[in-house]
């Protein structure tokens with residue numbers, strides 16, 4: 001297979017990035033790449049890529065994941081197989097493109113690296129850079145457009161949503177002092193910590209419990225809030241170009257200026273008067289999400305996290321055959337204390353608990369892309385779903401895809417436990433302060 005060379009970099013433009021990857025869109029004319037994006041791995045500026053020897057997975061990860069995954073010769077192949085064999089059956093293969101690994105040269109990556117530098121958010125540049133030592137990158141369908149083949153030019157508007165965790169944890173292993181977790185969503189609590197640490201300047205209005213409520217009104221409320229405070233949870237693209245939200249990360253709350261500009265963008269898609277298009281568009285997005293039923297499916301996968309990190313962390317220490325650091329810190333006897341039930345499970349059960357926790361973690365962090373294109377009266381049968389926007393009397397084809405289904409490393413379990421602790425401690429403290437008359441804290445119960 002032809003390797004991408006330095007000269008090929010001219011045909012790829014910056015589409016966006018997350019913590020772990022940079023994504024490029026194809027602008028050339030090679031049929032091999034038209035309608036595709038290229039996902040390039042990043043490496044931390046002051047760190048190295050996790051490489052545990054010839055096999056992609058660590059010894060303990062090989063216990064956790066079975067089948068083809070454990071035979072994968074590289075981390076990238078293991079990730080691809082994870083999407084194909086673990087996430088895709090759970091979420092529905094019709095909505096997922098695991099992609100293909102294609103060879104890339106160092107010169108191509110160097111060229112891309114300098115080309116995209118000025119478009120990347122500075123905090124992302126400070127944190128990580130494209131890994132120019134990679135010999136492959138992932139070629140995936142560009143979900144922000146419809147596959148070409150259309151006879152006429154048509155506008156495709158697509159929305160990217162990172163919905164985060166949509167339920168309140170129900171594990172009996174949640175400590176009494178952490179009871180706030182059973183009435184406030186993780187997203188809202190994490191917002192408080194992010195604000196406290198200066199990672200955001202304002203609390204998001206978004207509530208994942210509305211998005212996953214299974215009610216039309218709940219979904220609409222969630223979409224409306226995402227529009228007002230998009231952070232890194234909401235973006236809109238028109239024919240693949242970002243028109244709303246943060247390129248490569250989060251963004252500030254919506255201002256009059258940004259909403260006016262967006263109203264203008266919608267001109268080519270929503271047939272309505274100035275001042276009403278955004279409202280109608282948000283109705284369209286909410287209706288498609290509600291109708292697709294896809295969030296119900298996503299929620300089921302998120303709920304594989306039956307034990308919460310407060311339970312799963314004990315199973316983790318058994319999986320990695322180490323004394324439980326949490327029991328030690330809490331002064332609990334591993335074999336007779338509060339968490340002994342978990343430590344007495346056979347290894348198979350501990351593996352299942354941790355495996356499900358990590359799968360749920362992927363499902364809590366992925367994004368959904370919903371793309372729309374207007375249908376005209378004379379259009380023939382469509383292979384896509386159809387949604388009707390009553391307010392404008394328009395019909396749209398729509399398709400929904402999941403992106404960013406990355407496998408989470410086993411060693412992240414300890415980090416998850418610490419982060420959870422940090423979030424819950426801060427929020428519990430804030431609620432306590434709130435009950436003191438002179439203070440007004442911003443954490444609110446979700447239900």
Ligand SMILES: O=P(O)(O)O[C@@H]1[C@@H](OP(=O)(O)O)[C@H](OP(=O)(O)O)[C@H](O)[C@H](OP(=O)(O)O)[C@H]1OP(=O)(O)O
Nearest residue numbers: 018019020162190232249361362364365406408412
């Ligand atoms: O821990 P969370 O909930 O903050 O999620 C992380 C995300 O933060 P955010 O959605 O902004 O809160 C975070 O997103 P950002 O970098 O903040 O855009 C990543 O998605 C991270 O995953 P990974 O380390 O790249 O595998 C995510 O880490 P995981 O928890 O999914 O491993």
Ligand SMILES: Nc1ncnc2c1ncn2[C@@H]1O[C@H](COP(=O)(O)OP(=O)(O)OP(=O)(O)O)[C@@H](O)[C@H]1O
Nearest residue numbers: 016017018019020021023140141142143144403404
């Ligand atoms: N298949 C795709 N089609 C269209 N756009 C995509 C696709 N995959 C990714 N993108 C765009 O690129 C951005 C970054 O991709 P992605 O979320 O996979 O990065 P990441 O580093 O793995 O994210 P995270 O921070 O969650 O680890 C996305 O937010 C989205 O805008």
Ligand SMILES: [Zn+2]
Nearest residue numbers: 314324327339
């Ligand atoms: Zn323990």
